[in-house]
Amino acid sequence: MSWPSYRNRYLPAMTRGAIDTLPNKDKAFVVLPTGAIEQHGPQLPVGVDALLGQIYLDRAMPLLAEDAPVYVAPPIQAAKSNEHTGYPGTLILHRESLRQLIVSAGRQLSEWGFKRMGVLNTHGGNISVIKSALRELSLDYGMEVQVLSSPYEIDICARERAYGIHANEVESSLMYATTPDMVDPASATCCWTGTLDDPKILKSEFAPATYAWKTLDISRSGVVGDATVATREKGELWISRAAEALAARLTELVS
Numbered sequence: 001m002s003w004p005s006y007r008n009r010y011l012p013a014m015t016r017g018a019i020d021t022l023p024n025k026d027k028a029f030v031v032l033p034t035g036a037i038e039q040h041g042p043q044l045p046v047g048v049d050a051l052l053g054q055i056y057l058d059r060a061m062p063l064l065a066e067d068a069p070v071y072v073a074p075p076i077q078a079a080k081s082n083e084h085t086g087y088p089g090t091l092i093l094h095r096e097s098l099r100q101l102i103v104s105a106g107r108q109l110s111e112w113g114f115k116r117m118g119v120l121n122t123h124g125g126n127i128s129v130i131k132s133a134l135r136e137l138s139l140d141y142g143m144e145v146q147v148l149s150s151p152y153e154i155d156i157c158a159r160e161r162a163y164g165i166h167a168n169e170v171e172s173s174l175m176y177a178t179t180p181d182m183v184d185p186a187s188a189t190c191c192w193t194g195t196l197d198d199p200k201i202l203k204s205e206f207a208p209a210t211y212a213w214k215t216l217d218i219s220r221s222g223v224v225g226d227a228t229v230a231t232r233e234k235g236e237l238w239i240s241r242a243a244e245a246l247a248a249r250l251t252e253l254v255s
């Protein structure tokens with residue numbers, strides 16, 4: 001059994017007494033990672049989204065001041081992935097189960113004396129459920145809650161920015177850099193669902209009206225975007241930017 005590299009901040013690695021006596025618990029900030037286990041094209045493992053949360057934390061935690069009161073709750077690894085149904089390896093948690101898991105985690109953090117938490121989410125399909133669960137935690141348990149957001153600069157083309165949404169250049173590069181033994185770059189492929197002028201069936205995730213798509217409707221390979229231009233070097237650069245941005249955001253939250 002091994003603990004994450006940030007085990008001094010990882011709540012399951014502490015004794016109950018240590019959790020009980022953590023200083024400044026009302027000002028502390030607890031990170032709850034939510035990922036997904038779902039098909040990620042032929043080139044990446046199905047656990048990408050679950051792994052990415054751990055990778056961001058691995059890289060960001062050492063950048064925090066030693067006494068920054070930031071802690072990490074046990075991650076929710078499988079989540080709402082029903083849009084990736086029909087592929088082997090996709091493990092779907094019903095939206096209601098995900099909502100209950102998040103609410104249970106937050107309610108118990110509140111019972112242990114914490115007042116502030118943020119979800120570090122690495123799977124777009126979870127967002128609507130997370131927002132609803134967080135509202136419940138705020139209204140019913142008085143928790144100060146948020147979806148953790150720490151954007152960082154990513155140099156990709158406009159088409160990838162608009163339509164590269166899954167197992168794409170960014171995700172593939174991040175995984176090539178951080179888990180090279182789990183990937184198969186030779187099988188990477190490209191699938192565009194539209195052009196910049198014509199989004200066709202799949203509108204941008206942020207368009208005012210979106211189609212309730214499932215991946216099989218839009219990409220046989222399961223890749224949405226261009227994974228053929230992903231490289232380890234890009235991934236190294238982006239993961240360090242992502243870690244710096246996350247550490248800066250967490251520092252700001254507990255300052």
Ligand SMILES: [Zn+2]
Binds near residue numbers: 048166
């Ligand atoms: Zn993903």
